[in-house]
Amino acid sequence: MFLFPLKIFSLLALFSFTFPHTSSSTAAGGDGASVCIIGSGIGGASVAHFLRRHSTNHHPKILIFERHAIVGGRIASVTIGGDAFEAGASILHPKNYHASNYTNFLNLTRKRPSSSEGSFSLGIWDGNGFVVKTLNLKSKWGIVNKIVSFFNGVSLFMRYGFSLVKMKGFVDETVNKFLKYYEGVETRPVFESVEEMLKWAGLFNLTGKSLKEELVDGVKLAPLLIKELVTVITRVNYGQGVNISGLAGAVSLAGSGRGVWAVEGGNWQIAAGLINSSDVELYLHEEIDSISYLGEYYELNSTKGNAYSCEVAVVATPLDESSIQFSPPVSVPVRQLQHTHATFVRGLVNPVYFGLKAVSEIPELVATIEDPRLPFTSISILKCYNETDMTYKIFSRQAMTDALLDSIFSVRKETVQINWGAYPHYKAPEKFAPFILDGKHLYYVNAFENVASTVETSAVAAENIARLILSRFFGKDSSCPSAIKRTSCSSAEALHSDT
Numbered sequence: 001m002f003l004f005p006l007k008i009f010s011l012l013a014l015f016s017f018t019f020p021h022t023s024s025s026t027a028a029g030g031d032g033a034s035v036c037i038i039g040s041g042i043g044g045a046s047v048a049h050f051l052r053r054h055s056t057n058h059h060p061k062i063l064i065f066e067r068h069a070i071v072g073g074r075i076a077s078v079t080i081g082g083d084a085f086e087a088g089a090s091i092l093h094p095k096n097y098h099a100s101n102y103t104n105f106l107n108l109t110r111k112r113p114s115s116s117e118g119s120f121s122l123g124i125w126d127g128n129g130f131v132v133k134t135l136n137l138k139s140k141w142g143i144v145n146k147i148v149s150f151f152n153g154v155s156l157f158m159r160y161g162f163s164l165v166k167m168k169g170f171v172d173e174t175v176n177k178f179l180k181y182y183e184g185v186e187t188r189p190v191f192e193s194v195e196e197m198l199k200w201a202g203l204f205n206l207t208g209k210s211l212k213e214e215l216v217d218g219v220k221l222a223p224l225l226i227k228e229l230v231t232v233i234t235r236v237n238y239g240q241g242v243n244i245s246g247l248a249g250a251v252s253l254a255g256s257g258r259g260v261w262a263v264e265g266g267n268w269q270i271a272a273g274l275i276n277s278s279d280v281e282l283y284l285h286e287e288i289d290s291i292s293y294l295g296e297y298y299e300l301n302s303t304k305g306n307a308y309s310c311e312v313a314v315v316a317t318p319l320d321e322s323s324i325q326f327s328p329p330v331s332v333p334v335r336q337l338q339h340t341h342a343t344f345v346r347g348l349v350n351p352v353y354f355g356l357k358a359v360s361e362i363p364e365l366v367a368t369i370e371d372p373r374l375p376f377t378s379i380s381i382l383k384c385y386n387e388t389d390m391t392y393k394i395f396s397r398q399a400m401t402d403a404l405l406d407s408i409f410s411v412r413k414e415t416v417q418i419n420w421g422a423y424p425h426y427k428a429p430e431k432f433a434p435f436i437l438d439g440k441h442l443y444y445v446n447a448f449e450n451v452a453s454t455v456e457t458s459a460v461a462a463e464n465i466a467r468l469i470l471s472r473f474f475g476k477d478s479s480c481p482s483a484i485k486r487t488s489c490s491s492a493e494a495l496h497s498d499t
């Protein structure tokens with residue numbers, strides 16, 4: 001459940017708004033068909049984009065339903081103290097090629113993430129003291145990623161030794177396997193399940209073991225590195241310790257690498273731009289609460305009592321906390337969402353909380369190890385106005401109470417708290433929901449979120465879903481023999497030769 005008690009950018013006025021009522025349904029398999037997408041985050045926006053990009057000879061009507069007043073889902077901005085910061089998905093990796101292409105295609109500008117300018121310091125807090133504390137090292141990179149730029153830092157090398165090098169090797173190897181998903185559609189199959197998709201890239205085994213098992217048994221990292229630095233990174237990225245799957249862990253560690261970036265003015269513009277450029281009917285403030293299969297089409301009903309019919313329906317939001325009723329029912333493995341409370345404070349941290357004398361002694365990123373007594377995951381400086389006036393971001397598993405905030409901050413001028421159902425609670429071995437929920441034309445983008453939850457993994461999953469729709473629905477009366485359905489023949493490009 002997303003709380004938006006904040007002043008976020010309202011896109012209402014920016015989109016041509018179509019008034020709801022039942023949309024037409026026409027003969028299946030062809031044009032005039034409608035694709036309904038539930039959720040306007042990066043997954044839903046990417047499905048729309050790739051349906052257009054991969055098909056020139058089919059132009060279905062695309063409807064996107066968003067229950068909030070704005071698009072973007074878990075990519076959102078928060079305004080505090082007059083400045084806007086990323087409230088959800090905040091950093092992009094240099095090898096996030098879909099996000100990168102979107103940014104170019106939409107004429108958006110890249111920037112370094114907030115608080116990346118100048119020098120910064122990292123402290124790993126265990127409740128009694130800082131087990132690691134670096135001061136004023138020069139770095140040009142973003143928050144978590146900064147940690148790894150410390151690889152060269154003498155203090156970390158002294159503490160963790162060559163395990164740092166082994167860890168980087170593990171991350172690079174995993175990232176290289178992931179790059180297979182950018183191969184051209186001529187050689188890259190359309191995948192009917194997450195398992196099949198992972199096996200093809202050689203990534204499936206990493207979902208069978210926890211990150212801890214993988215790093216201890218496979219990569220043979222020093223236990224201290226796992227307990228401290230690795231745990232800090234998975235906690236900051238996924239709010240969870242090293243029991244997450246090896247694959248989610250590798251993605252998390254990769255996200256702490258060099259060269260990370262964000263979109264100037266807010267990452268949400270990627271989702272907004274993709275929707276705006278894909279000839280979509282966007283319905284804001286429209287919460288779908290039932291999806292019923294009625295033979296030739298799906299009927300989607302909203303909480304406002306509107307009904308829509310579509311030949312293809314795409315769920316692009318996690319079903320775990322959703323109240324959508326399916327008829328006939330669908331079955332997905334039980335999955336919990338990990339809730340992360342993001343608290344933004346304009347004010348000043350009290351050094352006494354950390355047993356320090358001066359504000360200047362507090363590291364700019366204070367991260368914590370796994371210990372149930374610690375009331376927060378991390379506190380970082382987003383922006384420093386002057387020595388007594390800063391904006392901070394705190395991540396925690398529980399909501400931060402006023403009493404707790406008052407013990408951590410000596411000055412608190414403005415506080416904004418967001419409770420995100422942020423990402424799945426990862427475990428090993430992972431179980432995956434199907435991409436195709438009913439064996440027909442009801443699809444689920446977020447099945448892939450058990451792999452790892454990022455902007456890029458959502459885009460990769462969405463592209464596959466778009467290709468599944470084009471081959472299974474629009475390609476079904478093509479001359480493609482079913483025996484070679486999984487190969488290039490069913491690829492969207494192959495459809496171009498139909499006409």
Ligand SMILES: *[C@@H]1O[C@H](CO)[C@@H](O)[C@H](O)[C@H]1NC(C)=O
Pocket residue numbers: 105106107277
């Ligand atoms: C991006 O800029 C180019 C050149 O100015 C323009 O042709 C194109 O339409 C723009 N794209 C979008 C999505 O606005």
Ligand SMILES: *[C@@H]1O[C@H](CO)[C@@H](O)[C@H](O)[C@H]1NC(C)=O
Pocket residue numbers: 097098101182
């Ligand atoms: C990104 O865009 C370039 C240039 O248009 C294209 O060659 C490449 O295939 C695109 N990458 C992906 C992952 O779509």
Ligand SMILES: *[C@@H]1O[C@H](CO)[C@@H](O)[C@H](O)[C@H]1NC(C)=O
Pocket residue numbers: 202203205
């Ligand atoms: C995954 O594990 C299976 C069974 O343990 C093994 O046969 C296979 O080679 C492994 N695949 C990769 C890519 O490591």
Ligand SMILES: *[C@@H]1O[C@H](CO)[C@@H](O)[C@H](O)[C@H]1NC(C)=O
Pocket residue numbers: 241242243370
């Ligand atoms: C990780 O899993 C082990 C074994 O299942 C368990 O003992 C431990 O408490 C878990 N750690 C966390 C942080 O959940």
Ligand SMILES: *[C@@H]1O[C@H](CO)[C@@H](O)[C@H](O)[C@H]1NC(C)=O
Pocket residue numbers: 014015272273276277
């Ligand atoms: C939507 O796209 C048009 C050009 O196609 C552009 O002028 C407009 O600014 C875009 N709006 C948003 C919200 O991106």
Ligand SMILES: *[C@@H]1O[C@H](CO)[C@@H](O)[C@H](O)[C@H]1NC(C)=O
Pocket residue numbers: 290292299300301305306307327
């Ligand atoms: C959806 O709405 C239609 C039209 O109002 C109604 O006939 C139908 O019973 C509703 N379906 C569900 C599952 O509520």
Ligand SMILES: *[C@@H]1O[C@H](CO)[C@@H](O)[C@H](O)[C@H]1NC(C)=O
Pocket residue numbers: 385386387388389
């Ligand atoms: C810091 O900035 C605030 C306004 O943002 C101002 O009120 C205060 O006087 C400044 N303090 C110093 C030490 O410059």
